[in-house]
Amino acid sequence: VVGGSFTPIESHPWVSAVFEQRRGFLCGGSLIAPCWVLSAAHCFSDGEHTNIKRLVVYLGKSAINETDLAREQKFTVEKLIIHQKYNDTTYDNDIALLKIKGKDGGCAAKSLTSRTVCLPPPHTQLPAGFQCSVAGFGKERHDAWHYSQYLKQAPVNLISQSECKSELYYKDRITENMFCAASPDWTTDACGGDSGGPLVCEASGRMFLFGVISWGEGCAWKNKPGVYTQVTNYNKWITRKTRLSKYTEG
């Protein structure tokens, strides 16, 4: 995350950190049900096929290189579901579900450092300019060599489809399954390593997961906003794949 501030995991307790045993930290994710983490498809299908046996998911983590056994929970991945229409050239349908399993065979336990985030009801539309926030362990600058050691969050404002599809921004690269967000002065943004993680917006006093951090040209570059997977387009897909009965749980 570029700009913004360091934040305790308690402020974003659905934030998940996905690691690969050999490659290290891979991507972010969001806990949407005790056994399910929502992330980005491109985290698991770029280059060599991800071996799900080597994936490790952490909840309750505030620091990427530190273990805090009292606060974090560790899981393996029992099932990896990449959207069947994910396009690895255009990043259309950049969404994936991870079914997690603890050593004891159970799923996530609710605590101060770990809880689920609500999915927005289908067709919910927020106006352009609405302030939301992104969180992750991604780079603090586009040219950084390392990911952020600690979890960061930053405010970003929603940008209309028409503005994001303008000549200056991304033209036809924005599909109906994507939306854009940035800060008005282009100082805050998601960055490398944040993908898969959450863009949440507060509505009627609760936080809802509206976006999955997906892509963007550079980080906090003028006229190049962050691009997010439009979660409201996938309520049925998520329900079908996870057999969730409610849209707002947790």
Ligand code: 4AZ
């Ligand atoms: C990435 O590579 C990434 N500035 C995520 C978000 C953005 C750029 C890159 C948006 O994970």
